[in-house]
Amino acid sequence: MFTTLLRPKFWAGHLAMIVCVSAAVGLGIWQLDAWxxxxxxxxxxxxxxxxVGLGTVMDGDSSFPGRSVGRPVSFAGTWLADSTLxxxxxxxxxxxxxxxxxxxxxxxxxxxxxxxxxxxxKAESVAPTGPxxxxxxxxxxxxxxxxxxxxxDDVIPMMRLASLVEHVDADLYSAYVVARDVTxxxxxxxxxxxxxxxxxxxxxxxxxxxxxxxxxIEWWVFGAFAFFVWxxxxxxxxxxxxxxxxxxxxxxxVEPA
Numbered sequence: 001m002f003t004t005l006l007r008p009k010f011w012a013g014h015l016a017m018i019v020c021v022s023a024a025v026g027l028g029i030w031q032l033d034a035w036x037x038x039x040x041x042x043x044x045x046x047x048x049x050x051x052v053g054l055g056t057v058m059d060g061d062s063s064f065p066g067r068s069v070g071r072p073v074s075f076a077g078t079w080l081a082d083s084t085l086x087x088x089x090x091x092x093x094x095x096x097x098x099x100x101x102x103x104x105x106x107x108x109x110x111x112x113x114x115x116x117x118x119x120x121x122k123a124e125s126v127a128p129t130g131p132x133x134x135x136x137x138x139x140x141x142x143x144x145x146x147x148x149x150x151x152x153d154d155v156i157p158m159m160r161l162a163s164l165v166e167h168v169d170a171d172l173y174s175a176y177v178v179a180r181d182v183t184x185x186x187x188x189x190x191x192x193x194x195x196x197x198x199x200x201x202x203x204x205x206x207x208x209x210x211x212x213x214x215x216x217i218e219w220w221v222f223g224a225f226a227f228f229v230w231x232x233x234x235x236x237x238x239x240x241x242x243x244x245x246x247x248x249x250x251x252x253x254v255e256p257a
Contacts, residue, residue: 005234013237017230024223031216046071047198051135060111064140064174070198073177074135077104079185080112081127083168086155090119092194097121099159100193101176103168104132114164114176118193123155125193128185136177137198 005014051072058065080103087099098120103112115134117125139159146157156163161172178196 005238010234010237013230013233017226020226021223021230024219024226028216028219028223031212031219035210035212035216047137048072054106054113054138055108057138058173058175060106060109060171060173062174066140068138069140071138072135072180073138074133075104075106075113076131076133077106077113078131079104079128080168080170081129083112083170084125084127084154085114085164085167086120086123087116087159088123088155088157090196092119095121098123098155099196100125101159101164102128103164103170103172104134105170106173110171111173112168112170113173114159114161114168116159116176116178116196117182118179119196120193130185132182132184134177134179134183135181136179139176139178141174141176 046068047070049072051074054073054075057068057071057073084100084102087101090097090099100117100120101114102117103114105112113134115136117128141161142158143160148156148163151166154167156167159176161174161176164172178198180195
């Protein structure tokens with residue numbers, strides 16, 4: 001069988017199998033590595049690094065820089081007091097309450113950065129006004145979760161930027177900041193709020209970069225299918241070759257009278 005299938009007429013089929021399976025395995029490994037890398041980037045703790053200017057990490061038109069989750073950043077701007085929102089089901093110890101979020105229009109930009117000013121037991125606070133300088137931890141938008149039952153109030157179920165868009169009449173950064181230090185109005189102390197630390201941000205979801213993992217599995221399934229097709233082709237080709245090489249005279253001798 002192997003001698004037959006190694007004839008030059010079959011080389012193109014073998015080469016096609018090798019190329020397809022190698023490509024599928026390689027692309028699967030690449031997607032698996034991307035899955036590991038993105039999850040590692042999302043989970044690593046860089047919250048104790050020295051703060052850098054927000055503009056060195058991203059601008060209002062940038063997608064979220066995955067390797068900067070939890071990075072301390074600083075920026076100056078002006079509070080948008082009328083757009084203050086409350087994120088439900090946030091805890092301090094065992095106490096359930098709200099994150100108080102007020103956007104800041106960043107100086108030198110037309111975009112707005114949502115800032116988590118602190119935690120409150122009730123969905124109410126003194127909205128700050130005027131200029132401010134903020135230093136805090138950069139965070140990515142939270143993923144899927146509960147739907148906002150009442151989009152007309154100022155309480156939303158998750159820190160999801162798609163939900164904030166409905167309440168903030170300005171272009172939003174693709175991120176938010178958990179305030180650590182606030183110079184000017186709006187600090188946790190001034191509003192009677194409790195500080196929120198980077199540790200209070202939800203952990204990396206099990207669904208983070210799940211698409212990359214599914215792509216890896218998908219590529220390997222394609223590779224297995226290509227190998228299966230090649231194996232069937234080899235079996236059929238060997239059978240056809242064997243039948244074509246049978247001596248007609250010898251076949252006639254064994255035929256019944």
